[in-house]
Amino acid sequence: MYIKDFKGIIIKAFNSLDLDTNIIKALKDLEYETPTDIQIKAIPLALKKKDILAAAQSGTGKTAAFLLPIIDELIESNQENNNTLRALIIAPTRELVNQINKAIEDFARHVEIKKTVVFGGVSSTEQARKLAKGVDILVATPGRLLEHIRNKTVNLSSVQTLVVDEVDTMLEMGFLEDIETIFAQASTTRQIMMFSATLNQNVKKLAKEFLSNPAVIEIASQRSTVAIIDQQIIQVDPEQKSALLSYLIGSRNYSQVLVFVNTKKEADGLVEHLELDGLPASCIHGDVRQTARAKALRKFKSGDIKVLVATDIAARGIDIQLLPVVVNYELPETVTDYTHRIGRTGRAGNAGTAITLLSVKDYRLMQEIEKELIFSVKRDIIEDFEPTEKKPRIFKARKKPLSHVKSSRKPQGATKQDPKKQKKKKSTKTTKRDANRNFRK
């Protein structure tokens, strides 16, 4: 069956994807009307037990893309193999593990499926006890899973389907060896699916090593994810940022704001400031204990706190539907982190706002991000928060004629040029116009 979406594009409906009726029923309960791109492409292939390498960011519906076929298969084979570990999902952070676990609960609400999670930061005894009782699906972070493998509290020999979610993040976090060991342990696995925000060289290398003739799926490039989000850039001095943030939340009446910072220290300091301004806030970062993180997330979701301050790694895996506003308190260092951050809003086709508080030191980085993602955002200034920092001068290298390049090449052992002369020469080369041109909006 086919139906039309709001843009008039013909798309498949879930019941054309050959999924068990209990799953379709659950999707109806969850008010999922139509499958997303990644679901349309991945589900039929996954049901055919193909290995899959998919480039899909969070927010695209990738979790359902790998979970629905897994649950479908478990329903089909449950009679014989009840409570035998058949599906293993590895994810980089405990937040993402919990999110996937919750999605299993949602999608498998009308069927009997046993699942459990393992991740670090909490006691492993209770995890081992649950594993010993027998489960169908295990969702795990790599480090703690390895610990269970070494302690023989888990055995992967019966795993039929293995999913590695957010592979690029895992490799960035240094989990390569752990993943390889896990693959080796699950050597009889019949199907492997890898999901990653980007298919970089390292991801492709890992896929080549372990996947057998995989279907490669690439959907919604970083650019199109960015396109549905209203992006705003506000220029401000660094020391004014916290006051501006409180002002924006108050004056624009934002109900729920996720704020990204680059360091744990900054996260703690910002929460203190927001609280002093009367805005209930909490933070999640690597030093915040798992129970406190879960509590912060719960309070944020329920609306008890307005602002959640997070570092990139801790924020991976946070899923809050209809999150209206994301703030880049500091710019992240990579384009991938930028798209990951702002992808927290505007999820699954919903509108969202992403605000970047930009100070002079990040002007150039912001330009690079815009260039890479092919978009351009107008710079705003808020009254009473006007930036006073000087714009840095940008020295543009002029192309020299080849003859000049050759003749100016220093022979071996040449003495250093007089630094005063060098300086003088440089300053005559860059006009004020050159420098300003770099900051034109």
Ligand code: AMP
């Ligand atoms: P994910 O990319 O898996 O993190 O999913 C992002 C969000 O989209 C989650 O909140 C899902 O519940 C939601 N979602 C996934 N698939 C659909 C769908 N087909 N229709 C509506 N919402 C969906």
